[in-house]
Amino acid sequence: MASDLLSRERQDAIRAQLRQSGRVLAGDLARAFKVSEDTIRRDLREMAAAGLCERVYGGALALPAEQPFSVRTGISRGRKQVLAAAAVSCLKDGMTVFVDAGSTNLAIVQALPPGLSLTLATNMPAIAVAALEHARIEVIAIGGRIDRHVGAAIGAQAERDLDMLRPDLCILGACGLDARAGLTGLVYDDVAFKKIAAARAAAVLVACTSDKLEAVHPFVIASLSDRMTLTLEADAPDAIATGLKETGATILRAEPVAG
Amino acid sequence: MASDLLSRERQDAIRAQLRQSGRVLAGDLARAFKVSEDTIRRDLREMAAAGLCERVYGGALALPAEQPFSVRTGISRGRKQVLAAAAVSCLKDGMTVFVDAGSTNLAIVQALPPGLSLTLATNMPAIAVAALEHARIEVIAIGGRIDRHVGAAIGAQAERDLDMLRPDLCILGACGLDARAGLTGLVYDDVAFKKIAAARAAAVLVACTSDKLEAVHPFVIASLSDRMTLTLEADAPDAIATGLKETGATILRAEPVAG
């Protein structure tokens, strides 16, 4: 493997491996990077202090937050349901929709009105399962290797499967949303997939919880345009909303709820 | 099996199994993780101290709150669970397995020991979701249009996806199992898909609840042969079992349980 990396590069590489396999061993890393275990331990300690991993005896584990999907889904379910309710208003009978991975998108599918008939394609098995609950939705699964952290198929095979689709709407899972940087994501392969999905659809819908506003991640999915509809929570700051509106995107605010 | 897990990972795996089956036995865990029972006992003691499980003589039980699944799958879950437990003994570390649609197969995936590392391909989203609960399983989704009755992708696209696989084992969902007629099914497209899946694998495993024995359906999936392992329930009539055995297939009986 690469022998002399800058410490920052090495830490990025460790993060990549954490994302991929969920765990790293100090000994393995030391051998792979040809540095002493002390150096690796220092890296892991720093990363743990920065909240990038969980340090355990023998190595480090990926954080539960960015790992098992089941945890994320439960966390802010109430808020997501409200957001989802606003997003479903964009869906019309007979549409063909691609639904990207993401807990918010799962909430949207669960919130679909029972009578709506759609053709729904998705790369996330959990969303496919949810969609099958609806009698009038035709479900199409995008195949491929499933990335454990995304919880959905991404990569070459999944991108090939996308080629068969020309959806009326692409519902994208958001990672970061910023007026200038556009839509950005953390995981390279995931971003590459989202980018293709967004490009093939006639329109793009992004439902975005407030914590993702003004977040900028390393990889760009798409810039904002009039092809996009952004669904924001009720408590999203007006300043940010108007900033986003200036890009030409349609802004949809979720109704505030008492409770 | 799971060769060397970090202690923290092992405890996470134990928690996963607790969520799944509600109980764990110290001896089983020790064998599964290849550590001494002392180590497992220490894990269980720690977890109990942290309020993650209830320590009992012989193992541990899930806390009532942490087991929402038990209700869902209902009573037949017990039978399928036992059948599944027998079936998983055919799976070895490092195998590539194709898992066909079916509720019994879903139970098998849920019953997989936590440490087992597999590559698992499936055309049923619900199985993919269940497989993602296991940290060391690489999941591959077979894409395509999802048949609402089967709950899985079948048809042209799914069959194309199968072309990329040469699994060591194909776990088929059974519809009808008869010594002379072989394995048969009701839905034409589903049978066509199963047929291809079975043909591509080095070996075939069928876990079959007793109600499917001696049933003959209109379409033939495969005839019985020495390439096949049939897992039967404990209460399956001996006459039928010996009849099946004469076809050359390997018969695996689930252990009867008390309570």
Added chain:
DNA sequence: ATTGTTTATGCACGTTCTTACCGATTCATG
């Protein structure tokens, strides 16, 4: 060019953690 500072790394040391084994004790069951 020189000097001082910061940063990254490796090494040595004592400490802590994990685990398997052993003996004493407790538990389930006939």
Added chain:
DNA sequence: CATGAATCGGTAAGAACGTGCATAAACAAT
């Protein structure tokens, strides 16, 4: 109550750990 299995506490070996220190490289300012 007798018996064997399961459990608990202690112990020891080995691995992993953190700290302090020294070295070397990179950088800034003089």
